[in-house]
Amino acid sequence: MISIQLWTLRAEIAERGLGGVVDELASVGFAHVEPFQIATCAAELAPALVRNGMTAPTVHGDLLGDALAASLDAAAAVGAGLLMHPAFLADYWNTPDGTERVSDVLNRAAEAAIPYGIRVAFHNHDDELKSMVDGRPALVSLMDLLSPTAGVEFDPYWTTIAGADVLDTIDALGEHLFALHLKDGPLVGRNEDQVAVGDGEIDLAAVLAAVDSSVPRVISLDLIQTDPFTAVVRSKNWLDRAEA
Template sequence: MLDLTRRGLVGAIGLGAVTFPGVGLAAAQPFFARTGLPIGLQLYTLADQAKADLEGTLRAVAAIGFKTIELAGYQGRTPAQLRAAMDAVGLSTPSAHVQVQAQGGESSLDGDLSRLADEAHILGVKRIVMPIFYTPARFDLKPRAGEAFGQVLGRIGGAMTADDWSFNADFLNAKGAVLAKSGLRLAYHNHNPEFRLLADGKPGARTGYEILLARTDPTLVEFEMDAGWVAAAGQDPFALLKAHPGRFTAMHVKDIKATTKPNFVFVQDPTEVGSGMIDWTRLLPAAYAAGVRDFFVEQEPPFAHSRLESVGVSYGYLAGLRA
């Protein structure tokens, strides 16, 4: 079992400065001030209140200090309305999660990509993110008795085969090629089912995630690492960065408690960034050295505080973090 404590994560890669230039060295300035990168927020964290009061939520987010947000749906607004609300408080959205399979009337990756591209340009989005795997048609998304939707996805992810993951990789390549013609980049965001060992996996591709990385075209498909879900799967985010330099361009800065038991079914014990088991003083510089340039705070429920208070705690930690 991988030791996911701060000490264990550091030990897993040895001295960070050896693997990634500058990692582990004392920093004169906080990481984000030194790199000149903004601290972003994945709006999913505040989704309910954003849908109820978009303008007020964005004002609060900007007042905390965030400069960028990553969208997860349009919060019941049009792209033009969203853009106006962001512009009013000085926020931008370089990245957006877009539903994979059409539902609810919003654009999707399996729908009209020209419409999606037009909306992205209105919003100022440069990167479209596939937020979860494409669910094969043979699976029923209807929850069984007592199942939450996350449990449904965990069950389906656990039953997916190497062929299913290959289909997802080919889907990413095809959509990435189309979006590239409109000046947009496509990325894949992980949860933790991707890291389950496959009974039918072939040598060199033992997990769904390995298949996605191996089978996608680096010129067409990027990856957004959700560090919290990587750790929840019992995996080492440092090893992923080291093994695939240049493939990761964005990161969800998500922390989890040490009580999280490694699993592949959408389970974690979440907490504010800096309050959990991930060593951000090592991971942020390692991610930067490997090519990550967009960092978005994200937290899963349940929350110990209000959601807005929690993202404020995470922002304060990151703004002062010397790494």
């Protein structure tokens, strides 16, 4: 399943509206999208999905505190099966009890999500791979603390930026790897150096081979400097060929 994180097209959404962007994505062959801030966009997103025969199997939303209930309700309203917290910032990972704090959030959310039939996860960045816990990256150590219905939406590019081995990390995440966030770029660089999936130096073919085909592949070009929509289409075309 190939999807697109709508944050990639946030400028286009601001200009043309969420429904208009979803219509345009449908016209170039997308059947799935991953919205952000699901609690605030579900009402606008739902009719656009129905109109285009599309789904939102994965969504991003706030899992913290009182925001959790609204995120779960909205995720269920659009038919999502996986709800992701977009990021736990550096101050979570750079403290001795950081992994425990993150696991508390995720496990609480996972328990609350059971009646909805939804699993929860979060999108990794580089801090959780640079920070070490007992000789292992914090992201890897976190897996030992998570319930079976809590996991990670794994980003190989952020992992590369952190200097960690991508395939070793995939192996360590095991069954807690619930989705892939895919972007590309140089092996050594900055997040702002992103390019379309397949145009950079990350061995994404090896990543795809290492992760079961049932795991969603989500194009996510956070800070790409070229035209985002063109890069999204180029990314989808590469993934279609790679997964054929």
